[in-house]
Amino acid sequence: MNIVITGANRGIGLALASRYAARPDAVVFALARDPAAPELHALAAARAGRVRPLALDVRDTQAIDALPSALGVDSIDLLINNAGVPAPSDFGAISGAELNAVFAVNTFAPLLITQALRDRLGTGSKVVNITSVLGSIARAGADYLTYGMSKAALNMLSKKLALEFESAGVAVLALHPGWVQTRMGGSGAALDVDTAADGMVRVIDAFSLARSGAYLTYDGSELPW
Ligand SMILES: NC(=O)c1ccc[n+]([C@@H]2O[C@H](COP(=O)([O-])OP(=O)(O)OC[C@H]3O[C@@H](n4cnc5c(N)ncnc54)[C@H](OP(=O)(O)O)[C@@H]3O)[C@@H](O)[C@H]2O)c1
DSSP, X not given: OEEXXXXXXXXXXHHHHHHHHTSTTOEEEEEESSTTOHHHHHHHHHTTTTEEEEEOOTTOHHHHHTHHHHHTXXXXXXXEXXXXXXXXXXXXXXXHHHHHHHHIIIIIHHHHHHHHTGGGOOTTOEEEEEOXXXXXXXXXXXXXXXXXXXXXXXXXXXXXXXHXXXXXXXXXXXXXXXXXXXXXXXXXXXXXXXXXXXXXXXXXXXXOGGGTTEEEETTSOBOOO
């Protein structure tokens, strides 16, 4: 089973990589800006050959185009578009540069990476876009304007990809991890990373083509768009 995870050097991405790496049939391609990051390096050392750290800054469109050959595999069973960035500014202080930076990582990269790897995805493959409840238009609050926009657009991408891949038998999921204690979520978040990652893995395992295009949370419950 070939698994590709972006932003796999820390936080939720690292926790997911470590869970899949524990499966005897899995090879995890752990993509990270710094593939030599200490925790990822330790995981790769502990799971020799089955965790393969690879450099990828998801804003680097040339590197994304080169990803199929960098991975060197014919098929991908699970692609998790996990890398993400927060967008700290409130309305009144948002710059064009911040907008570009947030959308490049949270929205454009999942599209470009999935597109680059489309020929490696086939019947039974799954694409999981790590989104947020803050991308729910139905639940929108006044805060997190730019981040919410980027994740709402990612939700639309997930729906579009589900339709695009339907005939190929590839299932696409928009998955909210919960509010998680990571650098992004902060230490006061509701969930520790292990609880969130365990739940996410259960949801991904149970997920199939029949539910492609769903917007779910780490406990399997459905979110309103
Ligand atoms: N934590 C929460 O409460 C929460 C809630 C809802 C959704 N999410 C989503 O969950 C995902 C993971 O977030 P997290 O909580 O684990 O945050 P995190 O601890 O801040 O980790 C973010 C990850 O994304 C990577 N990343 C950022 N920019 C990148 C780039 N240009 N190229 C490659 N990798 C990049 C980071 O790598 P570097 O170390 O190189 O920066 C890091 O590995 C994100 O999509 C986030 O939006 C999180």
